[in-house]
Amino acid sequence: xxxxxxxxxKWLGTLKEEIAQSRLQTALTVNKNxxxxxxxxxxxxxxxxxxxxxxxxxxxxxxVDLQSGFPDMRGFSVRNLLYMKQFxxxxxxxxxxxxxxxxxxxxxxxxxxxxxxxxKKEKKSLIPEFxxxxxxxxxxxxxxxxxxLLIGIPWGHHTYLIDKISNEQERxxxxxxxxxxxxxxxxxxYQLSTDLYLRQHKRKKTSNFHLTLPKxxxxxxxxxxxxxxxxxxxxxxxxxxxxxxxEHLLLHIRDFLLELGAGFAFVGRQVILKGTKKDYFxxxxxxxxxxxxFVVIDLKMESFELEHxxxxxxxxNIVNKxxxxxxxxxxxxxxxxxxxxxxxxxxxxxxxxxxxxxxEYTFSKxxxxxxxNRLPTAKQLQDEVKVFYKKLNTGK
Numbered sequence: 451x452x453x454x455x456x457x458x459x460k461w462l463g464t465l466k467e468e469i470a471q472s473r474l475q476t477a478l479t480v481n482k483n484x485x486x487x488x489x490x491x492x493x494x495x496x497x498x499x500x501x502x503x504x505x506x507x508x509x510x511x512x513x514v515d516l517q518s519g520f521p522d523m524r525g526f527s528v529r530n531l532l533y534m535k536q537f538x539x540x541x542x543x544x545x546x547x548x549x550x551x552x553x554x555x556x557x558x559x560x561x562x563x564x565x566x567x568x569x570k571k572e573k574k575s576l577i578p579e580f581x582x583x584x585x586x587x588x589x590x591x592x593x594x595x596x597x598x599l600l601i602g603i604p605w606g607h608h609t610y611l612i613d614k615i616s617n618e619q620e621r622x623x624x625x626x627x628x629x630x631x632x633x634x635x636x637x638x639x640y641q642l643s644t645d646l647y648l649r650q651h652k653r654k655k656t657s658n659f660h661l662t663l664p665k666x667x668x669x670x671x672x673x674x675x676x677x678x679x680x681x682x683x684x685x686x687x688x689x690x691x692x693x694x695x696x697e698h699l700l701l702h703i704r705d706f707l708l709e710l711g712a713g714f715a716f717v718g719r720q721v722i723l724k725g726t727k728k729d730y731f732x733x734x735x736x737x738x739x740x741x742x743x744f745v746v747i748d749l750k751m752e753s754f755e756l757e758h759x760x761x762x763x764x765x766x767n768i769v770n771k772x773x774x775x776x777x778x779x780x781x782x783x784x785x786x787x788x789x790x791x792x793x794x795x796x797x798x799x800x801x802x803x804x805x806x807x808x809x810e811y812t813f814s815k816x817x818x819x820x821x822x823n824r825l826p827t828a829k830q831l832q833d834e835v836k837v838f839y840k841k842l843n844t845g846k
Contacts, residue, residue: 458508465494465512466519468588482601485608486586486593488525489545492538495531509535533609540612540621544600545586545593602629607638620647631712640708649676650711656795657807663780670741671782671805674711678810679786681709692749696720696733699749713740723768732765735773744769744781754790759798759806766804780804786811 469487495512498504509531516526538544584592595601603625615621624647628638655675659668681699699706700719707714717735734747746765750758762783769781783806795808 457502458504458511461494461498462512462515464589465491465516469516469520469523481604482585484525485601485605486545488534488605489538489541490586490588491531492534492536493542495535496538499535533612536612537608540618541597541600543596546596547591547593599625599629604635606635607633610635610638610642614642623647623651637708644680644709646676649678649680654792655807655809656790656792656799657805658799658802659782659805659807662803662805663782667741667779668805671807674713674738674741675784675807675809676709676711678812679709681706681811681813692733692751695751696749699734710736713738714745715739717744723765724772725764725768730765730768732769735769738782741779741782742777743779744773746781746783748783748785750785750787752788754785754787754795754798754808756794756798758785758787759795759802759808762806763802763804766806783807784809 468490495509498508499506509528513526513528513531520526585595586593599622607625607628611621611624615624624638624642627633627641627646633641650673655672655677657672657675659671662668663671696719703716707716715737717737719734721732721735723730723732732746733749736745736747737743738745746762746769748758748762748765762785766781766783774781781804783804785806785808787808787810790808790810799806799808
């Protein structure tokens, strides 16, 4: 630090001015201004450590000086300054110095002669969407947001996601869902612990939604499916029948709705479906507020069988006739089973004209992905036991 005392003091003075200016605006938009300030501080730290080779110890000194300069302002601990550095590193283009619409025009200018009419149409539709006022000013430079989504969640959510997820696409997906559903940090932690991204986004899902629903509704219906569903209840062996499992789900209806996801409204259990010769009973009936349709859930303790889709197809026909209103969209069926073979499900869904998804379910005693790789395998444990007994017998 001795060699950089003068430039450090000058830099510290600049940072204090920016922090003081940011505090004047904080009362209006607390979270946004704090995140923008944290990003700016993080970028400054990166520039000094990586660009000017000041060394990582500058963070310790900066923490002391900022806490001394702003004793009534929290957030300048060494740990939080390191998070700011990470925040700026994972989102290097959060703030840009050129207005997005100007960048848009520049990028289009080269292709304007070749597609003049197309460009004019695009400009009319896109310029209002991208035009924005500067969101921050640091060192006299105006900055614009490249992605407003990133200032839509609290700082604590950001630090948690940075700690847990290295993949940017996955991290942005969780941010989008947090903004859309107003997840608290505890709920975000729950969704990560159950691998929601993998279950709802990446894994191939078995349904015929793309064949039986209009594309916008098919895409949304596919998004609500999870594979597998994870219930925080006792192991499956503790339930002797599907009815017992159903009753247990309803005893924990809040957790069950949480696992199903946003938009599900509970209608009833063992709902009577009136056939021509006999009555049938839908295990669970929901209404989805976003899809604007009824959702029939059929619980199966055993593995998926071909006849399950035929039964669900009949249920949906009756629900559409008995409950569906003119303003409702076609009802959807979800078959929850203990296990399934995807090829067998594809065979069963071929030719079915009702939208049906087939998913597995499991229980929360299965370890989250974040823990699985940190625990020893069965073979490693066996080897350790062998070593232990060998030492015990030999006395070494």
